[in-house]
Amino acid sequence: MVVKTVQNLSRKANLEKRAFLQSCVAFSPWNICSARHFSIHQSISTRKIGSNFKRFVTASDLQLPTHFSCSHIKTWIAPEHTGQSRLGRDSRPHLDRTKRSVEKMAAARTIGTDEKPNQNFDFFLVLDFEATCDNETRLSPQEIIEFPVLKVNARTHSVDSTFHQYVRPLFHPQLTPFCTELTGIVQEMVDNQKCFPEVFKDFHQWMEAENLLSPEVKSIFVTCGDWDLKSMLPRQCETSHLSVPSYFKRWVNIKKSYADVTRTFPKGMMHMLTGLNLTHVGRHHSGIDDCRNIASIVVELMKHGYFFKENGRLNN
Numbered sequence: 001m002v003v004k005t006v007q008n009l010s011r012k013a014n015l016e017k018r019a020f021l022q023s024c025v026a027f028s029p030w031n032i033c034s035a036r037h038f039s040i041h042q043s044i045s046t047r048k049i050g051s052n053f054k055r056f057v058t059a060s061d062l063q064l065p066t067h068f069s070c071s072h073i074k075t076w077i078a079p080e081h082t083g084q085s086r087l088g089r090d091s092r093p094h095l096d097r098t099k100r101s102v103e104k105m106a107a108a109r110t111i112g113t114d115e116k117p118n119q120n121f122d123f124f125l126v127l128d129f130e131a132t133c134d135n136e137t138r139l140s141p142q143e144i145i146e147f148p149v150l151k152v153n154a155r156t157h158s159v160d161s162t163f164h165q166y167v168r169p170l171f172h173p174q175l176t177p178f179c180t181e182l183t184g185i186v187q188e189m190v191d192n193q194k195c196f197p198e199v200f201k202d203f204h205q206w207m208e209a210e211n212l213l214s215p216e217v218k219s220i221f222v223t224c225g226d227w228d229l230k231s232m233l234p235r236q237c238e239t240s241h242l243s244v245p246s247y248f249k250r251w252v253n254i255k256k257s258y259a260d261v262t263r264t265f266p267k268g269m270m271h272m273l274t275g276l277n278l279t280h281v282g283r284h285h286s287g288i289d290d291c292r293n294i295a296s297i298v299v300e301l302m303k304h305g306y307f308f309k310e311n312g313r314l315n316n
Helices: 015-027 046-060 089-108 177-183 196-209 227-239 254-262 269-275 287-303
Strands: 002-005 074-077 123-127 144-153 159-166 219-223 250-253
Touching: 123 287, 144 177, 144 196, 144 219, 144 227, 144 287, 159 196, 159 287, 196 227, 219 227, 219 287, 250 254, 254 269, 254 287, 269 287
Parallel strands: 123 219, 219 250
Antiparallel strands: 002 074, 123 144, 144 159
16 A cells, blocks of 8 residues: 655645645545544655655656645655565556556646546436334335435536425325434425325426436436435335336445545445545435535545546446
């Protein structure tokens, strides 16, 4: 693994350079630093760190911003389990991967500019269902009772539009006390609401109105885990005698994206917020509030140069 260490920066180095360098440290896929604390390892001798960093930059032929000074940066390449240094003759593939990562980070975090890296998608559709549940018995069938989606602009990082409806359950119309305590959804919020087939139709119309079904517009759903689109929606569609639209069959599991960046697979949304130093807003397990927090995680990863890719798929 690679540990990048910033040590003994020139006293004249400005704070923006330090912040940029620390962001590269915290979000490099090959580091063991904590993204939460932006940990900087300081246990390696300055001479060894400086020497290895010089060799690393030379071998990688890095293209960093012109105002990005390497003269006071110290980098240590940690040995693998074999005790062999990654800076040996066989390190070229590793350095190539690191070069691409650092170049992306540099492009995303160029000091003094507002430029953002181009994503593979125009919009991220952040979704988080809430469903009927109980802590004593397993409800069958389980039904979606909150259907929220945020349309996040990949270029501006803003929420351009919101779809949000509560859904009246048909098989278990009375919400359990556990469900209300967990989600904050009270009985009055689902009574007299549309049932799922109607809400599903409304959502499709929203997709059309937002031009998200155009072949020229690239969008993808983002969920916290695979449950929403791999388990819950197919079961709900089966219960409601509906087919799953093709646009629901591919998504980004934000947990996997977070793990790509930090090399730590998160336990859940709160873990990711804490790891990225983001403040939780609203109520946990409120569908719309969870969407807002997941959107914050998406934006934060984009700010640090992460390029999102599809990592979830429904095959049937």
